[in-house]
Amino acid sequence: MHPAALAARRVVVIGGVAGGASCAARLRRLTETAEITLFERGANVSFANCGLPYYVGGVITDESKLLVANAAKFKSWFNVDVRERTEVVAIDRQARTITARELPTGREYSAPFDALVLAPGAQAIRPPLPGIDLPGIFQMKTIPDSNAVRSFIEANGVRRAVVVGAGFIGLEMVENLVHRGVEVTLLEAGSQVMPPLDPEMAQAVSAVLASKGVKVVLGDGVAGFEQGPGGKGMMVRTSGGKTYDADMAMLVIGVRPDTALAKTAGLELGARGGIRVDEHMRTSDPVIYAVGDAVESKDWVTGEWGLCPLAGPANRQGRIAADNIAGRDSKFRGTQGTAVVGLFGLTIASTGANEKTLKRLGRPYVKVYTHANNHAGYYPGASTIDFKLLFDPKDGLILGCQATGTEGVDKRVDVVAALMQLRGSVFDLEEAELCYAPQYGSAKDVLNLAGMVAANHLRGDHPIVSWDDLPRVKEEVAAGTAVLVDVREPSEVARGTVEGALNYPLSSLRARLHELPKGKRCYVFCQVGLRGYNATRQLLLAGRDAVNISGGWRSALQAGVVSSTL
Incomplete structure (x- = not known):
């Protein structure tokens, strides 16, 4: 169908922000003849909700900076009729x-459509707890939410706050409250902060929170709230029976898709509670589309249906819905959950499946860890990026990655995310030609190194295990069939090593090779993995059975299987 076919069509979009606003703007760029009306129940049709915590913290000082586009701009730029503070209450x-329904007046009226786009978003979860x-x-979803928090802090001289939920928004709220001089307690019902990360990769997040004086409470969720003594402040009670005093609380435990309208209209919902759509973003009704946080979409890696409340996918879905309304055959590839968050100078980013998901699905995978500088070590200011790569043991297909560090983390994860969209493998990472100058990277980038480690493993040149395997390795050592070999220098070993490990520094390994027990598998480790790899190759070429423990001592510390003496 050519866009001219829309000459007499009327398109209604319900909801703005990322998905709905993108859809309306894209549709206008495809046709000048469609009548486009956008209904938004809030006061702002398109705003940067990801910036709200930073507005609370004073990093963003001007509320207007959060406004992406207003109704007047949509009218003048796109000839889209935007009706703010107007809620759609029914679909026939x-x-x-x-x-x-016009919210200020309560007046109701009907409007016809030939194509309808649902972009209602998601609602912040606010359970019916006591108090x-x-x-x-407070919760944090809209500009009025952020204004309410700012006003409360200023009016009440807030000094103590409890943040409930250690996900993206929770961590950003912690940082911005600390930035305002507030003492923060962070409650997380799960066993770790930043649940989308694998546990060992979340250790860097816990460490930076501790360094800033944030009290982190894990494995204990909120159970209720009570007014403080004399009507001042509050007491936050937990499921474990603990009580924390606070002047305010932020409830940021996640969102749920807003599907009330779709459900009432009889549209199909998925098992996760979102609106079920096909690859064209069509719902079970072929003239009704849905985009954004309210929809279920397929995971790019696993093929599972799921929810992915992120701005990037919402924008792409809005554009794809517009394309199909205009007669173009446009398809949504799926989501891979590419995300990044900053916390007190630490950057945490990930894309694709995590190890927890792959284990749950029973999908075969291999993991490798690299710890390398963000740029050339000889150039001032180099810092370490801790990088975890997950890939298919059969063909090296990249399944996901996670990374933490102070600089260059987002850049590396973005490269992996793009390669994954092309069904890239670790061999592509190994050969990737990336920017190099001393202040930006290294001739062998972090990603190249991860690709090399993984590719060498698949070629049979680099047998590896992870620190998860330490209990089994110790059993082999106890049975007399294996030895642990620490190839770091004695000064490094003095700071901590695995009990019973033999110390054969790489610098002297070749000369002392005859001292190593023969007929036993050598499990080798160093500080970050590189010397362990070189030692493993030496041993293999000498006819020994050798395996490198990926990521070395640094990964062991992150995994919590050992502890340093310092």
């Missing part, structure tokens, strides 16, 4: 009309 699929309606308990 047979008559192809919607019922809208949930006490003053000083």
Whole structure:
């Protein structure tokens, strides 16, 4: 169908922000003849909700900077009729009309559509806990939410806060409250901060929180709130029976898709509670589309249906819905959850599946760790990027990665995310030609190194295990069939090593090779993995059975299987 076919069509978009606003703008760029009306129940049709914590913290000082586009701009730029503070309360699929209610006046009216786009987003989870309606308990979803938090802090001289939920928004709120001089306690019902990460990769997050004086409480969720003595402040009670005093609380435990309208209209919902759509973003009704946080989409790696409340996918889905309404055959590839968060100078980023998901699905995988500088070590300011790569043992297909560090983390994860969209493998990482100058990278970039480690493993040149295997390795050592070999220098070993490990520094290994027990498998480790690899190759070429423990001592510390003496 050519866009001219839209000459008499009326398109209604319900919801703005990322998905709905992108859809309306894209559709106008494809046709000048469609009548496009966008209904937004909030006061702002398109705003940067990812910037809200930074507005609370004063990093963003001007509220207007959060406004991406207003109704007047949509009218003048795109000839889109935007009706803010207007909620769509019903959809008549047979008559192809919607019922809208003007929130300031309560007036209701109907509007016809030939194509309808649902972009209602997701609602912040606010469970019916005791005391949930006490003053000083906030969520963070809209500009009014952020203004309410700012006003409360300033009016009440907030000094102590409890943040409930250690996900993306929770961590950003912690940082910005600390930035305002507030003492923060972070409650997380799960066993780790930053649940999308694998546990060992989350250790860097815990460390930076501790360094900033944030009290982190894991494995204990919120159970309720009570007014503080004399009506001042509050007490936050946990499921474990603990109590934390605070002047305010931030409830950021996640979001759920806003599907009330879709459900009432009889549209199909998925098992995760989101609106079920096909690759064209069509719902179970072929003239109704859905985009953004309210929809379920397929995971690019696993093929599972799931929810992915991120701005990037919402924008792409909005554009794809517009394409299909305009008669183009446009398909959404799926989501891979590429995400990044900053916390007190630390950057945490990931894309694709994590190890927890692959284990749950029973999907075969191999993992490798690299710890390398963000740029050439001889150039001032180099810092370490801790990088975890997951790949298919059969063909090296990249399944996901996670990384933490102070600089260059987002750049590396973005490269992996793009390669994954092309079904790239570790062999592609090994050969990737990336920017190099001393202040930006290294001739062998972090990604090249990860690709080399993985590719060498698949070629049979580099047998590896991880620190998860340490209990089994110790069993082999106890049975007399294996030895642990620490190839670091004695000064490094003095700071901590695995009990019972033999110390054969790489610098003297070749000369002392005859001292190593023969007929036993050598499990080799160093500080970050490189010397362990070189030692493993020496041993293999000498006819010994050798395996490198990926990531070395640094990964062991992150995994919590050992501890340093310092």
